[in-house]
Amino acid sequence: MTRARVAKAMLALVLVVAAGCRIETEKYGDDTFLKKDFPKVRGITTAEDVAAHIGPPDEVRTPGDEVWFIYRYREREAYSLILTYYLDFFKILRREGIEKTLFVIFDRNDRLLYWTASSSPTD
């Protein structure tokens, strides 16, 4: 059997095995704050220090005298196997999603007050 025939047979086999499969991934946001750490000394660390280490925030809020730096990152994965003939007569779906959030709070002098991080499923 020639190499071309083997390649064609392999391609056909892959198509048959993978028939109806769909894989989707989605990523929203900048994940730098998940990869890098920032100084966490209350009353000493400044907003500039935090931004210099993990980048600018996605959102800034100023409730009262405080400044909140909010970082968000979301990703989703979906796997499906669907066999169709006008109607979907066989379907397997699997979805996973996660949203990660970091709040860093500064006082009126822009010194670190506290921080909190969360990770929650979205699907």
Next chain:
Amino acid sequence: MRRPGRAGALVFLGALALCPGCGAAALIHDKTIGPISPAGYVHPLVTGENFVVDEQGPHVDQKDTALLRPFPRDFLDRGATFVPLARGLEFGIAGFSIFVKKDGLAGAPVPADTAKKLRLGMSVEEILALLGAPRIWIKREHLSFMGYQADVGLDLDLHIGCPPGVSDLIPIPGISSLSFARSAKSRTPVKTMLFFDSEDRLISAVSNERPEE
């Protein structure tokens, strides 16, 4: 006692498959060969695009539905204006393509060469003249900051097998299932934050890493 024969079982299964309300078989029959089938429409209610409901129940104008047509009757009219025509062409080309890459940019990022012109001590006026209006500007007693942001989008689609639109034209059961699809979508913000002192002088500028192009 005589056991029911194979013919009886087939009659039972046939009746079960075609009787109203039994789902898939009746719906597929009606959608594919309903208008020309000797049995006519098997299912008591075939909903299309033009059904109405009144006090006597739902009614369907079946002669104007898209049965036996892979595309709606007004398919060409839908591209009568430039925008839907362009979208339709893009969708068509993407639908027939094995690999599709789409780039997008929402917002105005700070260009890398412009960011190099930033100097510590620059005034707010100079910054605004150089970069334009920020997305966010927060003035405070000790420390003020401006934020510039844009979202860089990247969509990658790989489709191996029969394209979705084409599969509707090929009368082979399950042909649309003979495909593999992989898609990846990302929206990455490009952010720049400028910090100013109480006299509105630039004291630092921070940017995140730009996504690879």
